[in-house]
Amino acid sequence: MIQKLHGHSGCRLELIDNNGTIFVRKISRSVSYNERLIAQCVKQGIDDTEGFLTPKIFSKGYLKKLFYFDMEYINGLSFTDYLTNIPITSIERYADLFLKIIPSNPIYDGDARGIFINKVNELDSQIIVKSDSVKIAIQQLKHFDWKCIYQGKCHGDLTFENILIHNDRAYLIDFLDSFYDSWMIDISKLFQDLELQWSYRNYFSIDENLNIRLIILKKMLIEKLLQLDQGKNIVLTIYMMLILNLIRIIPYVDSQKDHLFIESALNKINILINKQL
Ligand SMILES: Nc1ncnc2c1ncn2[C@@H]1O[C@H](COP(=O)(O)OP(=O)(O)OP(=O)(O)O)[C@@H](O)[C@H]1O
Ligand SMILES: [Mg+2]
Known part of the structure; x- marks a missing residue:
């Protein structure tokens, strides 16, 4: 992990460098929050809002029962x-x-x-x-x-x-x-x-x-x-x-x-x- 990113929802956000490929991992704050983060991941994946882009989702899964997804890092x-x-x-x-x-x-x-x-x-x-x-x-x-x-x-x-x-x-x-x-x-x-x-x-x-x-x-x-x-x-x-x-x-x-x-x-x-x- 290179750096922790900060939000307010209590989810963990990590900037990860995997042999030169940089991505952001968002990890659920609790097992009971998994459902909301899954819904977020689905919404981000299908979103095609006119005029806007979304970071591409590379992979998703569970770490110690917590849902996570990896996405493109937007360096902006x-x-x-x-x-x-x-x-x-x-x-x-x-x-x-x-x-x-x-x-x-x-x-x-x-x-x-x-x-x-x-x-x-x-x-x-x-x-x-x-x-x-x-x-x-x-x-x-x-x-x-x-x-x-x-x-x-x-x-x-x-x-x-x-x-x-x-x-x-x-x-x-x-x-x-x-x-x-x-x-x-x-x-x-x-x-x-x-x-x-x-x-x-x-x-x-x-x-x-x-x-x-x-x-x-x-x-x-x-x-x-x-x-x-x-x-x-x-x-x-x-x-x-x-x-x-x-x-x-x-x-x-x-x-x-x-x-x-x-x-x-x-x-x-x-x-x-x-x-x-
Ligand atoms: N794909 C990304 N590329 C670059 N920066 C990111 C990316 N995803 C998140 N960040 C950074 O991390 C911060 C927190 O991310 P996010 O908004 O997903 O977290 P959160 O904890 O859910 O916050 P919120 O309180 O808004 O719900 C963002 O404001 C942004 O600065
Ligand atoms: Mg936010």
Whole structure:
């Protein structure tokens, strides 16, 4: 092994040099997590998201009952770091790339409404201790009319940390199963970074250069989304999904710092929604 790589899911990631062939091995964090990592490996293997690549999977198996898979090493930067120094004139290229995940014929799903209402109710009963911001957020989710949801292929955790850039090509890693498959959930994860800087939460600070790029990319995405049929409803639903993402994280958060992050994120989105975005 050359180096350990770092993520947050608790899985082990190792950069391995096998007689000159370098690859990344991702190993499940526990036997009970095997199933999710297998699903991730399958999703990465079949993924053909328009405009994006995925690291090739070389092999898979078990080590001491823990599932693992070996994949191509992408010697690039995560989009988190890449965005800091990107020329302003290249930002639109990435806005267009991200919007390629929208199918050319978006499929409206009438059943989605019930699935989202159930998810919100499930979270409401799962989170026992609720701060005022969490209570307000859950009420907002309960009163929201989830009538504008389009289904479609979904990465499941499309944060900037899970997009790697190498030679100007974007690779997707760390696929996740989602309670519902919609490209709108993926876009809401992008907004988790654009609006709330989730992937930068452990950075010491965010400098002016990065800040301006985040703002430009966010504005471009919103403008382009608003041009879609039902654009305003789509943008509003994406922001409600962003609140839902934050509430879904709560049961897994163990540090005071991440709790504070979620509190201030919920307050910020609440203010934005009350101002009609
Ligand atoms: N194929 C790869 N090539 C290069 N770097 C990689 C590769 N796979 C993972 N990495 C690096 O390791 C980090 C963690 O990987 P990954 O996102 O799969 O882990 P994780 O523990 O599941 O994290 P998460 O909290 O996002 O679920 C990535 O952000 C990336 O920097
Ligand atoms: Mg990751």
